[in-house]
Amino acid sequence: MCSTAAEVQAIVEAPVEKAFEHIVPIDLTSIFTGYGPLPAVVGTRNQTGGWNAASQTRTVLLSDGSSAQEALTEYEYPTRFGYTVKGFTGVLRFLAREAHGEWWFERVSGREATTIRWRYEFVGQTPLMKPLLCFITRLWRGYMHKALKLSMAQVEARED
Numbered sequence: 001m002c003s004t005a006a007e008v009q010a011i012v013e014a015p016v017e018k019a020f021e022h023i024v025p026i027d028l029t030s031i032f033t034g035y036g037p038l039p040a041v042v043g044t045r046n047q048t049g050g051w052n053a054a055s056q057t058r059t060v061l062l063s064d065g066s067s068a069q070e071a072l073t074e075y076e077y078p079t080r081f082g083y084t085v086k087g088f089t090g091v092l093r094f095l096a097r098e099a100h101g102e103w104w105f106e107r108v109s110g111r112e113a114t115t116i117r118w119r120y121e122f123v124g125q126t127p128l129m130k131p132l133l134c135f136i137t138r139l140w141r142g143y144m145h146k147a148l149k150l151s152m153a154q155v156e157a158r159e160d
Contacts, residue, residue, distance in 0.1 A: 002130065002131065002134030002137075003134065003137060004121060004122040004123070004124060004130065004133050004134060004137050005119060005120065005121035005122075005137065006119070006120050006121075006137050006138075006140050006141035006144055007117065007118065007119040007120075007141075008117075008118050008141065008144045008145050008148050009115065009116065009117040009118070010115075010116055010148055010149070010152060011108060011113050011114065011115050011116070012113065012114050012116055012151075012152040012155050012156060013111075013112070013113050013156050014112065014113065014114055014155045014156060014158075015107075015112050015114065016078050016079070016105045016106065016107050016114045017078045018155060018158065019078075019105055019114040019116060019155050020077060020078035020079070020081075020105045020114075021078070022151075022154060022155045022158060023103065023105075023116070023151050023155065024051060024052065024075075024081050024103075025050065025051040025052065026151060026154070028041040028044060028060060029041050029042060029043060030150065030154065031146075031147040031150040031151050031154075032143070032147055033146075033150070034063060035139065035142055035143035035146055036139055036142070036143075037139070038139055038140065038143050039062040039063040039064040039066070039090070040062065040063040041060055041061065041062060041063075042061050042062065042063050043061045044058045044059060044060055044061065045058070045059050045061065046058060046059050051072065052075060052077075053072065053075050054072050054073055054074055054075050055071065055072065055073075056071070056072045057069065057070065057071045057072075058070050060085070062090065064090055065090070066088065066089045066090025066091075066092075067087075067088075067089050067090075068085050068086065068087055068088045068089070068092075069085070069086055069087035070083055070084070070085045071083060071084050073100075074102070078105060079104065079105050079106070080102070080103065080104050080105065081102070081103050082100065082101065082102040082103075083100070083101045083102075084098055084099070084100055084101075085098060085099045085100075085101065086098035086099070092136070093125075094125065094129070095122070095124065095125060095129045095132055095133045095136060096122045096123060096124060096125060096129075096133060096136075097123045097124065097125050098122075098123045099120060099121060099122045099123065100120070100121050100123070101118070101119070101120045101121075102118070102119045102120075103116065103117070103118045104116070104117045104118075116148065116151075116152070118144060118148060120140060120144060122136065122137060122140075
């Protein structure tokens with residue numbers, strides 16, 4: 001059975017507030033650097049607000065010349081945020097109508113550390129595209145793992 005959702009989790013050596021404050025508005029170009037056939041993020045434009053409240057939006061620009069619209073849908077400092085990505089202009093527009101991402105931040109008992117969990121789910125255009133979308137999701141999970149590791153390295157570097 002294939003899934004169109006991927007999830008990754010890790011522990012970062014930083015208080016939950018610091019992890020949240022760094023990761024929510026993170027520079028996407030510093031963590032989405034490409035993964036196999038999946039393009040890198042090369043910038044954002046038309047961002048509304050400081051990326052710290054639900055309903056703020058931006059356009060994400062990708063290295064293959066495509067873009068997508070991203071909107072914060074949930075913002076619960078310092079434990080959770082969620083977002084929707086839609087309006088894909090690249091190849092993904094044929095497979096996915098939209099995607100939903102969600103991050104959770106939880107204190108690790110007895111330590112100055114935070115468990116970070118990130119879930120991302122693609123919503124397919126049609127049931128016929130599900131096998132291809134499942135393949136993309138498997139690739140995306142690897143990309144998520146790489147992006148989470150880069151995010152954590154930035155958070156921990158700021159702690160030193």
